[in-house]
Amino acid sequence: MNIPTLENHFVKLSPLSLSNYKNLIDIAQEENLVQYSPSKIDTEEDLLAYVQTAIDGITQKTTIPFIVYDKSKKAYAGSTRFGLINWKNKVLHIGWTWIGNEFQGSGLNTQMKFLMLQYAFETLNFNKVEFRVDKRNVRSRKAVEKLGAKLEGILRKDTLMLDGFKRSTCCYGILKEEWTVIKSSTFSSFI
Template sequence: MKFDFKEKYILENEYVKLQPLENTDFDNLLEYSENEPEIWEFNSGGANGKENLKKYIANAIKNRESEKEYPFIVFDKKSGKFVGSTRFYGIFLEMKIIEIGYTWYGKKYQGSGINKNCKYLMLEFAFDKLEMERVAFAANSKNEKSLNAMKSIGCVVEGVLRNCSTDAKGERIDSTRLSIIKTEWNENVKNNLKKQTENFTNR
């Protein structure tokens, strides 16, 4: 399967639905932008506040149009609400490498199983449809919650890039790099993550 940035990819199961982020999604995400500032503390370029949310969505769509990224908005089928966003980026199709990141959810939906379902759908799409060989991840090294979530789905820590970015306050941060490779996905990560998503109904 060839990745097409113009295609409207819908990734979904019985619990969550990922659809392309659009300008019209501003109102769907505004409550998290205005009321949950702690979501954005670990990295720069967050969507805290109305103006930053507008910039965030516009930049994400611009990067899709320039074929750099493919952003999604996340819909929780149980609550009937849009609850966050995630995307493919660092897309190197010839090398069969893709990255998943810019992931965030409203506080109420963190740790609920939504992230595991989203990651399963995205990894399945990357490995089984796009035939990627490597899917990479990264997080602020101080963001233990995010790093633990990545490890729980099967990511392997590869190392730390020192002083490589900034947080919301403009302070320099270290970034921890992680990945899953195709052999790991096929041998155990896919089945293990699938089992974890089955606990979603217990939230």
Template sequence: MMEINPNQILEDGRVLLRPLEKSDVDHLLYFSINEPDTWFYSLVRANGKENLENYIDIALKAKENKTEFPFIVFDKKTNHYAGSTRFYDINFAFKTLQLGYTWYGKNFQGTSLNKHCKYLLLEFAFEILGMERVEFRADANNAKSVAAMKSIGCKVDGILRSNMPTFESDVRRDSIVLSILKSEWIDSVKENLKSKLH
């Protein structure tokens, strides 16, 4: 059965994505303590050291089960760790996976870093892993995240109503579902995204 090399690294001139490790708490703690709003829309929060340790533990357990593959993001331009992202709900039989749990420190948001990361991840998913569909999800109210996904070429599939709980009691979120198909990647998304890398 197909699987991802546990030591898989993806990189270009701007960014390096390497497998997330337990010791990466040290590299990401600054964001966890100083930028807690980063996880406002996330059900699994990493604000504060204890939450960050839990966040990484959950990701690493899922990696062991081969349903997820988490990366830490290193920005070569600034020579600093910038955040984290991962493949999840990996299904080789159906040739699908989801790309998400993506967050960056405030100084890295709005730069070309995300587009470099997404280019490497999508290229790997479609051209190496042979996926036919890469899916993205977000809180439907998270306009910034939805805009970022559309900007890399995602198409909206629809809204999953009352899809998940939130941290507010008795409040559930609607999740927006977006995707890129392999045919779209080959036909236009890859070149369009490549043209935005700088």
């Protein structure tokens, strides 16, 4: 599968690989960076395993992982990916997103999501993009809602966290027919 580079004036999303993931080691060690995720990335070994899992999904055509580069700060900021790609039904998830503390609240995440939504709907011609967010993660839930995603339901106690807690997951979605309106309203300054 050919993985594209997605970019605009603010951010560059390049294919995540075993040759570039080390640019994220310091960020991955930030405290509470992925506290609402069932993934562990805070050691170099854990980060390598996380990246290897993402790369393995490429060969199965179920993931497209990216490394995030903030052009204004001239620094690597984190990682994101398309996952659970269902080519037959034209549905995919955007998630596995984490960016360092210094990049949070800067608008970088919104820029990333615009590029990813645009690619999913306009290039891949998918019918739906979904987001899954820990019910407790109010900040991420608000960010996804700000993008125009609609809450479709909550999966109760569906994911086992590293500390043994069973989290509930909020399921959000954007349909292809909603994209044009969302693009012109939410992302009007990006186009």
